[in-house]
Amino acid sequence: MHKINPPGRPFSGRPAKPRILLIARLLAVACLLLFVQTARANCTATMQDVNFGNVDLLNPGTLTTQAIATVTCTKSAARGIAQTFQVCLAVDGGQGVAGQFTPRYMCPSGASCTMTTANRFAYNMYIDASRSTIWGTTGRGTQYREMLNTPVSFSSTESVNATRTVNLTVYARLITPLSNVPPGQYTASFAGGSTALAFGTGSSCGSLRGIRFPFTVSATVVKNCNINKPNNIDFGTVNPGDTNLAGSTSLGVTCTSSTPYNIGLKPSNNNTAGAGEMLPVTPGGGNTDRIPYQLRSGSGTNGAVWGNTATAAQTGNGVGGTGSGLLQNYNIYATVPSADYHYGDYQDTVTVQVNY
Template identity: 80%
Template sequence: MHKINLPSRSVKARALLITRLLAVACLLLFVQTARAECTAAMQSSLVSFGDVDLLNPGTLTTQATVTVTCRKSAASGTAQTFQVCLAADGGRGTIHQLNPRYMCPSGALCTTTTANRFAYNMYIDASRSTIWGTTSNVQYRNMLNTSISFFSSEAANTTKSKDLTVYARLITPLPNVPPGQYTASFADGSTAVAFSTGSSCGSLLTATRFRFPFTVSATVVKNCNVNKPNNIDFGTVNPGDTNLAGSTSLGVTCTSSTPYNIGLKPSNNHTAGAGEMLPVTPGGGNTDRIPYQLRSGSGANGTVWGNTATAAQTGNGVGGTGTGLQQNYNIYATVPSADYHYGDYQDTVTVQVNY
């Protein structure tokens, strides 16, 4: 009988392999037991105010849903209840205050020196009176919270979910900010979800925390409002009168930094602002039409104000840039001669603001 001796290095190799397998098994066991029992996620990862018209603000509120999901870690036959608490600070950036919170131009980091900031806040109640806070802020520690319970009859690893509502509101008065998208990012430690078998959100101070990122967003749209000007009244004139002149004032309010161009169009659609006044009461053989000229400057030689303006070109109109406040423009009209039939004459001029 032959005796074969295995090399000692083979025995060592086998022992090393067994040691590695044991290490991997221990690691997998650790990962399985360390996973979170409760997590949270903002639906669509967004709290959106949508389009906001600063000149004609409608609804300044919105709301979003956070879904909390818990996994039963207790064995079948044992009941289990989790107290879940959700916290949020002021958002990513150097502004950590909670009243108010701020959105800044999309892509910009919100700081105290950011030129355009949009104030808002988030609340845990539908009346929007209790600010959603965090334990790190002594004044605002009210958090979204709920409890999720499992019956003893439910098996381990069973999951349940609950929806919580976050309420939000823009802070008035609304700022004069340029059109564009404004956001606030809640990531990199700006949120926390904690759970425990305790009885209140106070356990958030010591419980294991997990993050749930989301973004607050609003899109400021450009717009212009026009105040209807008073009529230009040439008054009562004599047939021999010449060089009649009248004026009125036009008020235009456009969102901040919005370029606009104003055109004036008589009812005859003359592009150079040369209109005609017709008898108010037609008939009696009066077919006269009294010509007039719209101008942006006073007097018979004032600059003509017509209707070739577009959003991109001023043309023979008048242009400006919005500030969020009303800007006033004088409209002048001249009539060369009043040598026409007796009666009242008028015409309608359309103001067109292009932006």
């Protein structure tokens, strides 16, 4: 054990100076470690999924949605010192198409999404409510420098390790004209290196860091069919002895792409074989006549019968098709065997039913 003699007395044993120097060095290292820990800033981010919900391509309605990105920063300056972090959030084009920004794409859920993937669903994300400025990243050229950017400020009265959270709104919109994609679930994943956070304690965010905030963009395309009401079939003015009357009209059907459908025609008497009856428009006067007619999918008296046994799974005696997203036309024919009935106007109502 080393001893230190009182002042004015000679030393005995080895001098203690090396021990004093050792203590001084330990203190210096401790101060250095404390400085590094205090200066280490910290911000993190999370992001809600962007969900467009159910989308009807034939009747799209609202094409927009939004989500919230949340940034949390921890103060590293001591009490008595104010501190502001400038925070930026950046995203690329997403799953498999990192360089594609205008527009971005969702792909069929579970499919590998590339620039050549079929049935891609176009959308984009923006940093403003007017949806005019695309949310992008500084790493993809000047045209994609837009980022979510906000300051996170701490007052001087807050102590070190205090936290502050801010929410930033991300705006999204489906791109029109809407892609003619089949019904189903569509997604785009922003995982791995597709997102990055940058923050700095100055007036800029500094460089992007490996801090991620993964999220998913999704939409569900629902199947649907629209019917264009056909014109009436008018046999015109006929003589009592006329036979084999024929008339026709055109039916327009628009169904989402790849959607199978079957069309049935039902007269007001509910005859499943498309054999209807026209009744007097103005009843009375003892006229109880009913003029029979037959609905057909082919012209002439030998044309195929068009009835109402069709279902979503079976064509039956109806007419079937597969949607393309565009208008598809079908001719409806009707024949009357004989017009040998009382004078007057006759009519019937036929219901068109599209099963899908």
